[in-house]
Amino acid sequence: MLNINELESRWLRYKIKSYIPHLSIFISFIVLLSITLIYFNKEKSKEDKLESIVEHNKSEKLTIVFNTKETKPKNIQIIEETPVKKEIKNIPLNDVDTIRTLTPSMNFIKEMQNSSQPDYENNDNSDFAFQTKKEEKKSIQTASVEDTAEDIIEEVIIENTIEAEPQNTVTNEEASKKISIHRQNVQSDIHGIIKRFKKNKNPALSLFIAKKYYELGDYHNAYNYALITNGINSDIEASWIVFAKSLVKLGKKEMAIKTLQDYIKQSQSYSGKLLLDEILSGKFE
Amino acid sequence: MSSIYISSKDVFLDTVYAKDYVQLDRVSTIYQSLKDSIKKPLKMILLYGKPGTGKSMFLTKLYKDLSATQSVYYYKTPILDESEFYKLLAQDIFDTKYSGELNFTQFMKIVEVQNNDEVPVVLLDEAQLYSEVLMEKIRLLSDTRAMKFVITLHKTEKEDLIAKEHFQTRIWETIELENASSGELKIYIQKKLMKANCFDTANMFTPKTVNKIFSLTKGNYRDTNKLLYTLFDLYLTYEESHQISKINTNYVSSKLIEMAAIHTGLIDA
Numbered sequence: 044m045l046n047i048n049e050l051e052s053r054w055l056r057y058k059i060k061s062y063i064p065h066l067s068i069f070i071s072f073i074v075l076l077s078i079t080l081i082y083f084n085k086e087k088s089k090e091d092k093l094e095s096i097v098e099h100n101k102s103e104k105l106t107i108v109f110n111t112k113e114t115k116p117k118n119i120q121i122i123e124e125t126p127v128k129k130e131i132k133n134i135p136l137n138d139v140d141t142i143r144t145l146t147p148s149m150n151f152i153k154e155m156q157n158s159s160q161p162d163y164e165n166n167d168n169s170d171f172a173f174q175t176k177k178e179e180k181k182s183i184q185t186a187s188v189e190d191t192a193e194d195i196i197e198e199v200i201i202e203n204t205i206e207a208e209p210q211n212t213v214t215n216e217e218a219s220k221k222i223s224i225h226r227q228n229v230q231s232d233i234h235g236i237i238k239r240f241k242k243n244k245n246p247a248l249s250l251f252i253a254k255k256y257y258e259l260g261d262y263h264n265a266y267n268y269a270l271i272t273n274g275i276n277s278d279i280e281a282s283w284i285v286f287a288k289s290l291v292k293l294g295k296k297e298m299a300i301k302t303l304q305d306y307i308k309q310s311q312s313y314s315g316k317l318l319l320d321e322i323l324s325g326k327f328e
Numbered sequence: 329m330s331s332i333y334i335s336s337k338d339v340f341l342d343t344v345y346a347k348d349y350v351q352l353d354r355v356s357t358i359y360q361s362l363k364d365s366i367k368k369p370l371k372m373i374l375l376y377g378k379p380g381t382g383k384s385m386f387l388t389k390l391y392k393d394l395s396a397t398q399s400v401y402y403y404k405t406p407i408l409d410e411s412e413f414y415k416l417l418a419q420d421i422f423d424t425k426y427s428g429e430l431n432f433t434q435f436m437k438i439v440e441v442q443n444n445d446e447v448p449v450v451l452l453d454e455a456q457l458y459s460e461v462l463m464e465k466i467r468l469l470s471d472t473r474a475m476k477f478v479i480t481l482h483k484t485e486k487e488d489l490i491a492k493e494h495f496q497t498r499i500w501e502t503i504e505l506e507n508a509s510s511g512e513l514k515i516y517i518q519k520k521l522m523k524a525n526c527f528d529t530a531n532m533f534t535p536k537t538v539n540k541i542f543s544l545t546k547g548n549y550r551d552t553n554k555l556l557y558t559l560f561d562l563y564l565t566y567e568e569s570h571q572i573s574k575i576n577t578n579y580v581s582s583k584l585i586e587m588a589a590i591h592t593g594l595i596d597a
Contacts, residue, residue: 057590
């Protein structure tokens with residue numbers, strides 16, 4: 044007869060022994076796995092840190108880029124906010140007549156400068172017209188174009204009030220209303236242009252300043268800047284005309300006539316002749 | 329009323345009876361091959377294999393089958409003394425009693441005198457225990473064609489060497505016996521139990537159980553017999569100590585197999 048209890052206890056020991064290798068393999072596997080995980084986590088954390096640094100740097104760059112981009116949307120936003128359509132919507136019918144004040148942007152001056160320079164260059168081209176009678180008509184045309192263009196710019200910049208009709212009106216009643224735009228700091232604009240002129244001595248700028256002063260009624264300054272312009276480039280017809288007009292306004296009519304006569308002799312300027320006739324006939328005083 | 333575990337236990341007693349021979353497909357093929365070899369004019373047939381592969385059972389079965397038709401002499405235990413060996417052969421085969429010492433020359437004279445038409449078959453089990461000198465004499469005896477030898481050898485390096493040295497040049501047949509496969513082991517166990525009408529216990533052996541036994545015994549018949557004998561002894565002990573409810577009687581559990589293996593030494597615990 045077998046000793047069951049002893050066999051069972053031996054069997055139990057055997058089973059425990061037999062599980063030891065499995066258990067040790069399992070534990071070592073777990074240990075290895077955990078070590079691997081820890082190692083990879085560390086590596087990952089390092090990578091994450093690096094990535095975060097890179098991301099941070101990127102984000103910094105991005106923010107810079109974004110900021111630069113932001114300026115555009117801001118402009119757009121301004122444009123979007125400024126449309127008359129929206130403004131009109133918000134304005135109660137009783138307050139439609141209220142004056143809407145807009146701050147001026149200097150960008151138009153740049154545009155104007157860019158646009159005036161070709162005009163001036165065209166004007167230079169037109170100087171050939173002073174020398175040849177054949178191209179007289181052309182020069183007159185270019186001069187008139189220049190004048191009209193400048194007049195348009197002046198209208199935009201210098202005019203204190205701009206009557207603008209709402210373009211995208213929703214209601215006909217609102218469309219019929221006008222919004223007057225006031226320009227308040229014209230003097231500061233002139234000073235800005237004077238600064239720029241002092242830097243680059245561009246006769247187009249000095250001519251512009253002269254015209255602007257003339258429009259503002261500051262004939263003395265208009266005379267001065269027209270004189271400066273003529274000093275830089277004596278072939279600019281508009282400058283001579285502003286010069287002569289300013290002299291007339293300053294009460295130096297004879298001097299203006301003499302100057303114009305000399306200029307017409309030299310350039311055969313049609314505008315100059317017209318102005319001279321007006322001064323002589325007393326139409327322009 | 330005797331327990332089913334007693335009869336089941338007795339089935340696996342380590343005895344070599346021809347009636348206990350279990351016919352398995354592969355073993356049957358080998359056995360048929362051996363029987364055919366006996367009919368051939370071969371001097372010697374070598375049956376070899378690892379211990380417990382059924383060599384003795386083969387010889388027993390062969391002796392039982394052949395003894396009805398021809399003169400067969402089966403020596404289960406080796407006769408280590410040379411004179412005794414000759415005297416025993418002279419007495420059994422040629423019916424010649426010899427009182428004094430009988431040497432090889434004298435025995436050869438007895439063999440030459442005999443003029444039998446039928447060549448007697450001598451079955452020698454555990455031939456690895458015979459001395460080299462005696463093995464050489466057996467080889468010389470087989471050369472006379474006066475008798476045919478079927479010898480069994482354990483397959484070891486040393487025994488292989490003996491085989492090479494003594495029997496390499498002889499016309500002979502070698503048959504190797506191997507351990508059972510898992511499937512064969514299941515058939516072996518169940519056939520053995522069913523032969524003894526132990527159907528209930530035969531059904532307790534599931535493929536998983538047999539696989540467990542196979543993993544412990546490697547299909548060795550002797551180890552399997554030993555293990556199963558102890559296994560049913562365990563069942564019997566549980567039954568007798570009224571603890572049979574503690575164990576599963578529907579199928580043989582791995583725990584009991586392992587306990588039996590620990591007891592038999594198949595598991596070193």
